[in-house]
Amino acid sequence: MRQLTVTIPDDxxxxxxxxxKHIPNVSINEIKDEVPIWQQEMVLERMKNAKPEDYRSWEEVKKELDKKWNFNG
Known part of the structure; x- marks a missing residue:
């Protein structure tokens, strides 16, 4: 038996x-992994309203978290 992953239009x-469904021994497992529209809109709104000072580099954030949690790895 083989497995196939297919992406098709909603319609x-x-x-x-x-x-x-009419083919013997076929199983259909639907996996929904798309981001809901409300969440996409929320992210876009936050990006639109963000200021340059709202963005920090990963290195900066990592140092802050390491210091906060006493992690030296």
Whole structure:
């Protein structure tokens, strides 16, 4: 048996699934990993309102966290 990962348009999903449901020994496992629209909008709004001083480098943040948690790794 083989496994296949397919990405299809939303409007074709029902047709696609209904076709494969009739094939013996086929299992369909749907994995939804897309970011919800409300979350996309929230991130875009935050990016729009961010100021240059809101951004810090990973190195700077890492040093701060290491100091806070006494981690010297």
């Amino acid at each position: 074709f999903y029902e047709t696609f699934v209904s076709f494969f």
